[in-house]
Amino acid sequence: MTSTPTAGKLSIADALDSLLKEPLPVRFTAYDGSATGPADSPYEIQLTNERGLNYILTAPGDLGFGRAYVAGDLEIKGVHPGDPYEAFKLIQGKLAFRRPGPADVVKVLRSLGIQHLRPVAPPPEESPSRLRRTFEGLRHSLGRDAEAIHHHYDVSNRFYELVLGPSMTYTCAVFPREDATLEEAQATKYELVARKLDLKSGQRLLDLGCGWGGMVRHAAREYGVHTIGVTLSREQASWAQEKIKEEGLDHLAEVRFLDYRLVEETGFDAISSIGLTEHIGVKNYPSYFGFIRDHLRPQGRLLNHCITRPHNRRQATGEFLDRYVFPDGELTGSGRIITEVQNVGLEVQHEENIRIHYAKTLAGWCRNLAENWDECVAEVGEGIARVWGLYMAGSRIGFERNEIQLHHVLATKTTDEGVSGYPLRHEFGV
The missing domain is CATH 3.40.50.150 (Vaccinia Virus protein VP39)
Incomplete structure (x- = not known):
């Protein structure tokens, strides 16, 4: 299901598999040609470019994946972008990541490239973080609300x-x-x-x-x-x-x-x-x-x-x-x-x-x-x-x-x- 690593390195799909607690319930493909997940799945998550990988690695969790999706660097095939419910229902609750050890982190970063930990500008639709907004005004003040x-x-x-x-x-x-x-x-x-x-x-x-x-x-x-x-x-x-x-x-x-x-x-x-x-x-x-x-x-x-x-x-x-x-x-x-x-x-x-x-x-x-x-x-x-x-x-x-x-x-x-x-x-x- 997963592509074969080249020269001892993990592909993007390999790296994803190594971090998951259980197998991915949908198909995943990446711009490096790697893939994982059931080939006959009606839904496919496509990571289309390096910027999307940067988003995911620099903000692990819902923010990183959200940034990649909003920017168009992560596509979900098989559903309409206005209503991705059916794919989400299958993924949500099953896309669980395990806590990697130091050796796992080093292996993933060496394989994917340390440059992907360099933050890139978020999509323009994003508002500042809670911390940054705090410097601009107290939470729930008249101006900040x-x-x-x-x-x-x-x-x-x-x-x-x-x-x-x-x-x-x-x-x-x-x-x-x-x-x-x-x-x-x-x-x-x-x-x-x-x-x-x-x-x-x-x-x-x-x-x-x-x-x-x-x-x-x-x-x-x-x-x-x-x-x-x-x-x-x-x-x-x-x-x-x-x-x-x-x-x-x-x-x-x-x-x-x-x-x-x-x-x-x-x-x-x-x-x-x-x-x-x-x-x-x-x-x-x-x-x-x-x-x-x-x-x-x-x-x-x-x-x-x-x-x-x-x-x-x-x-x-x-x-x-x-x-x-x-x-x-x-x-x-x-x-x-x-x-x-x-x-x-x-x-x-x-x-x-x-x-x-x-x-x-x-x-x-x-x-x-x-x-x-x-x-x-x-x-x-x-x-x-x-x-x-x-x-x-x-x-x-x-x-x-x-x-x-x-x-x-x-x-x-x-x-x-x-x-x-x-x-x-x-x-x-x-």
């Missing part, structure tokens, strides 16, 4: 339209049926949030991290609720405001390009946080939920929708996600979130895990990216399009395998006398 959101969300509104679909909703959908469309599922999600918050005409809703204003418009259009949405993405705010005017909702709805910490209004009947908690940092949960408590009226409600870990330890995202997708992103478990919500004095009334729905949501986004690949590449470049295919397919597998979850936490600002305004039983049909 704004830059992190800009990196991911101000790519191109047209690109997001192609990937997310007409709903322009970049958070987990809720599928009412197995065969429901992505649009149906996103509408169902907004309706579920509205019902959990018990929205009624004339009330006031604050939507934190509102994206392109999907929840803002749903609450205004379907419930007659006066809604303010805030986002750190200038592009999102601009798109959302245009959509609000187009739908004739500007007497009820508004989206501001604003950090949530700068919202001055208080006394909201409800606050929704759909996909923002992942960005604020676990150490900032007390101040975040304290802000929400202080901006709710007595008996007001919070719905927190957040990607979580299946454990309650504080854990940053991996290097690839941190550099290419969610700078400064940080996740923990629903237990930690519930604890912090309770610690600021809010009363938790209900929580649920809808992780399987996120796997289905990501499948829909990958399908859209693949179907609109040429236009997406024309809009943002192949590197960014590859980042999205890579991270969404990998995330889908993470949700399917219970490595990450998605939790709703519903809470009330219960009065000192114990009055929550919550009914005897839930009225949102779960």
Whole structure:
């Protein structure tokens, strides 16, 4: 299966084999002519040039492979780059490297060439490391959070339209049926949030991290609720405001390009946080939920929708996600979130895990990216399009395998006398 070494040296495929705990489940070929893995595999990983090898050797793990893939130095044959899920599902969890001894390291480096340990410039789509970003501003300061959101969300509104679909909703959908469309599922999600918050005409809703204003418009259009949405993405705010005017909702709805910490209004009947908690940092949960408590009226409600870990330890995202997708992103478990919500004095009334729905949501986004690949590449470049295919397919597998979850936490600002305004039983049909 593996090519024969020349003059006692290891080929690239030999070197890969020597570092793996078990045989590669797919075919691997390299620019030096070597190969390993099953010849009849429907998928083939191709290392096309020396720069790709430099990326892999100078940043072992997901960052090095990610750099090579984004740059086009590592190709995956047999799948579309917009939706490499099937190949990833076969590889992920089985591509396990053993810890090499000193002699193994020396042999590999002598065979492949010490020059491949010389760092090369990363793809332009990469953001600086956590350490370098720290010198440019404290984590989760107003400026650094704004830059992190800009990196991911101000790519191109047209690109997001192609990937997310007409709903322009970049958070987990809720599928009412197995065969429901992505649009149906996103509408169902907004309706579920509205019902959990018990929205009624004339009330006031604050939507934190509102994206392109999907929840803002749903609450205004379907419930007659006066809604303010805030986002750190200038592009999102601009798109959302245009959509609000187009739908004739500007007497009820508004989206501001604003950090949530700068919202001055208080006394909201409800606050929704759909996909923002992942960005604020676990150490900032007390101040975040304290802000929400202080901006709710007595008996007001919070719905927190957040990607979580299946454990309650504080854990940053991996290097690839941190550099290419969610700078400064940080996740923990629903237990930690519930604890912090309770610690600021809010009363938790209900929580649920809808992780399987996120796997289905990501499948829909990958399908859209693949179907609109040429236009997406024309809009943002192949590197960014590859980042999205890579991270969404990998995330889908993470949700399917219970490595990450998605939790709703519903809470009330219960009065000192114990009055929550919550009914005897839930009225949102779960």
